[in-house]
Amino acid sequence: MRYRVLPECDPEVFEILQGESKRQNEGLELVPSENYASPAVLEALGTLMTNKYSEGTPGRRYYGGQMYTDRIESLAIERAKRLFNCDHATVQPLSGAASNLAVYSAWLELGDTVLAMDLSHGGHLTHGAPVTFAAKAYNFIRYKMKDVETGEIDYGQLEALAIEHRPKIVLAGFSSYPRQLDYARIAGIAEKVGAMAMADMAHIAGLIAGKALPNPLEHGFHVMTTTTHKTLRGPRGAMALSKGKPGNPLRAPEKTLENLPTLIDRAVFPGMQGGPHMNKIMAIAVALQEASTPEFQQYTAQILKNAKALAHRLMERGGKLITNGTDNHMMVLETMQSFNRNGQEIQEVLEKAGITLNKNVTPDDPLPPFKPSGVRLGTPSVTSRGMMEPEMQQIADWIMDVAGGKAEPEAVREEVRALCLTHPSPSGLVEP
Ligand SMILES: *Cc1c(COP(=O)(O)O)cnc(C)c1O
Numbered sequence: 001m002r003y004r005v006l007p008e009c010d011p012e013v014f015e016i017l018q019g020e021s022k023r024q025n026e027g028l029e030l031v032p033s034e035n036y037a038s039p040a041v042l043e044a045l046g047t048l049m050t051n052k053y054s055e056g057t058p059g060r061r062y063y064g065g066q067m068y069t070d071r072i073e074s075l076a077i078e079r080a081k082r083l084f085n086c087d088h089a090t091v092q093p094l095s096g097a098a099s100n101l102a103v104y105s106a107w108l109e110l111g112d113t114v115l116a117m118d119l120s121h122g123g124h125l126t127h128g129a130p131v132t133f134a135a136k137a138y139n140f141i142r143y144k145m146k147d148v149e150t151g152e153i154d155y156g157q158l159e160a161l162a163i164e165h166r167p168k169i170v171l172a173g174f175s176s177y178p179r180q181l182d183y184a185r186i187a188g189i190a191e192k193v194g195a196m197a198m199a200d201m202a203h204i205a206g207l208i209a210g211k212a213l214p215n216p217l218e219h220g221f222h223v224m225t226t227t228t229h230k231t232l233r234g235p236r237g238a239m240a241l242s243k244g245k246p247g248n249p250l251r252a253p254e255k256t257l258e259n260l261p262t263l264i265d266r267a268v269f270p271g272m273q274g275g276p277h278m279n280k281i282m283a284i285a286v287a288l289q290e291a292s293t294p295e296f297q298q299y300t301a302q303i304l305k306n307a308k309a310l311a312h313r314l315m316e317r318g319g320k321l322i323t324n325g326t327d328n329h330m331m332v333l334e335t336m337q338s339f340n341r342n343g344q345e346i347q348e349v350l351e352k353a354g355i356t357l358n359k360n361v362t363p364d365d366p367l368p369p370f371k372p373s374g375v376r377l378g379t380p381s382v383t384s385r386g387m388m389e390p391e392m393q394q395i396a397d398w399i400m401d402v403a404g405g406k407a408e409p410e411a412v413r414e415e416v417r418a419l420c421l422t423h424p425s426p427s428g429l430v431e432p
Helices: 011-026 039-045 067-084 096-107 132-137 155-166 183-192 203-211 257-272 278-292 295-315 335-341 343-352 380-384 389-403 409-421
Strands: 088-092 113-117 139-143 145-147 169-173 195-198 221-229 238-242 332-334 358-360 373-380
Touching: 011 088, 039 238, 039 278, 039 295, 067 088, 067 203, 067 238, 088 257, 088 343, 096 132, 096 169, 096 257, 113 155, 113 183, 139 155, 139 203, 145 155, 145 257, 155 183, 169 183, 183 195, 195 203, 203 221, 203 278, 238 257, 295 380, 295 389, 332 335, 332 380, 335 343, 335 389, 343 358, 343 389, 343 409, 380 389, 389 409
Parallel strands: 113 139, 113 169, 169 195, 195 221
Antiparallel strands: 088 238, 221 238, 332 373, 358 373
């Protein structure tokens, strides 16, 4: 991407931008929550749409001058509804965390109970980790895997906990769980105890949009929250998608499942947020259009094939993966068992080799979160660069060689750079 104004107006900032651009282009990005937004998404983000205040929803705003903001937000909403097959979409949440908090506050009273996945078994911080505000406001209880070797969820425990604690929300969703969930079964349990079924699909919304994985909203779930910047490949942002009847958000409706769209709209604004970020909403609209193409479906199918190839080779080389494989785009490598080194050490040595991933806790990890027993990695970004199964095999070998002390990170760094230069980042290279 060519920049004309920034290099002259603010060379200090431009120099930082160029450094990050070089880092993104010359290294391998394996953090499974990251991706490369397209030039069209980046262009939309960098527009004058950022100038406008538009509190409210399309057609019901608090300030004038909303002809175009109404059009762009309505377009994003319509595209989201079509792509995810739901009745309503809220595209204003500023991030995944904000989106989850909005749904909690839309449906729960302070002190109400939520049944969610245990953090170390794959759940997310925003699903009630003790350090969060949500954990102070609501009562979280947790289900786990039944067997960490297969990754199967303990549905019996899930049901027993639901019957015992009568949660108001049963929450499915994860950020470090490499297997599939039985959505119909979880939704059935929620229905049995009169709970709302909420899916946090932040990591896999792109895979759902591309029809590589099932859509929880088509299997009994009432609400699905997601970020827009992970597998969906849009700008940093989030959405809350729901079933129900959209109503007038200027009036407080009764707390019924049918009123979820209005309850969530009101929880986002004025409940939690001020003015929406219209440049981001415009970029979400662009990303949703990209995600509805046959090329995107091919892309998501390839993400899964690449993850299988990467996992297979890591295990063939003696790596220990949590659940012994993957059904989605990510995997968790148990580094203590594989290399007798903690996740922080492996993250650091791989970064020297130009391979970026993140340290991650393993199920019931005896080590602390800052030096946990594993690392998490995935294939969305490398697949966006057009890499296929042969490259996955090569990447797995580099990881096993460097982490196992069989190769010098600096030497591998050169090989990584050579591969990266033949697979440019779709976000482009920053040039003056
Ligand atoms: C990434 C993620 C979030 C948080 O998203 P942010 O945009 O970082 O706030 C929430 N839930 C899950 C499952 C995630 O993976």
